[in-house]
Amino acid sequence: MNTIAQIHADIETRVTAIRDGHPDWLCRQGCDGCCRRLAEVPRLTAEEWDWLQEGLAALSPERLLELGQTIAALAGKPSRPIVCPLLDQAESACLIYAHRPIACRTYGFYVQRDLGLYCHDIESCVDAGALADVVWGNHDVIDRRLSALGESRELHEWFAQWQFAPRFRHHAFGWKSDTPLHRIKEALNEIMHITKNKPKKVDDQS
Numbered sequence: 010m011n012t013i014a015q016i017h018a019d020i021e022t023r024v025t026a027i028r029d030g031h032p033d034w035l036c037r038q039g040c041d042g043c044c045r046r047l048a049e050v051p052r053l054t055a056e057e058w059d060w061l062q063e064g065l066a067a068l069s070p071e072r073l074l075e076l077g078q079t080i081a082a083l084a085g086k087p088s089r090p091i092v093c094p095l096l097d098q099a100e101s102a103c104l105i106y107a108h109r110p111i112a113c114r115t116y117g118f119y120v121q122r123d124l125g126l127y128c129h130d131i132e133s134c135v136d137a138g139a140l141a142d143v144v145w146g147n148h149d150v151i152d153r154r155l156s157a158l159g160e161s162r163e164l165h166e167w168f169a170q171w172q173f174a175p176r177f178r179h180h181a182f183g184w185k186s187d188t189p190l191h192r193i194k195e196a197l198n199e200i201m202h203i204t205k206n207k208p209k210k211v212d213d214q215s
């Protein structure tokens with residue numbers, strides 16, 4: 010079965026097996042190295058985004074507003090390395106940890122052909138021969154399973170779409186009356202009226 014829940018469960022099994030054999034594993038609460046050094050803007054499938062939205066929905070409106078600005082800035086070709094906008098930098102903690110994307114779950118536990126292990130700290134341990142007994146997860150398999158779920162988009166694209174829709178719901182984002190909606194409807198009616206009554210363009214050649 011290839012659902013997002015099943016992928017999460019399979020990753021969790023691999024991660025737990027590695028942790029059980031190495032209780033002092035480097036990836037743990039308090040280490041935010043990978044969150045501060047993203048090579049690319051996070052990309053998510055629709056199912057990962059659905060999952061992540063549940064985490065966003067639990068944040069305060071103030072936090073969401075702030076987050077919206079940081080995420081929107083990702084659209085403008087940010088300089089690398091990128092600090093993940095979902096990282097609470099003061100707390101060194103992920104704001105949506107239980108709902109984080111797949112790449113964040115596999116980081117430090119999976120290996121990818123041509124890209125290796127990602128985490129330089131763990132790579133150093135491997136180079137020193139300290140982790141010879143570890144059975145790493147195969148990220149190429151995870152990528153194939155994600156591709157089978159459908160297209161992926163960058164985080165700011167999903168977020169912009171998600172933010173836009175609620176703005177036009179009744180009482181959304183602090184709107185206390187129907188007035189803004191009425192104004193939009195009036196403006197649209199006016200545009201349609203003008204377009205309808207505008208004289209048709211005359212072809213000069215006829």
Ligand code: SF4
Binds near residue numbers: 103
């Ligand atoms: S989503 Fe969370 S875990 Fe993933 S990179 Fe961002 S802050 Fe880190």
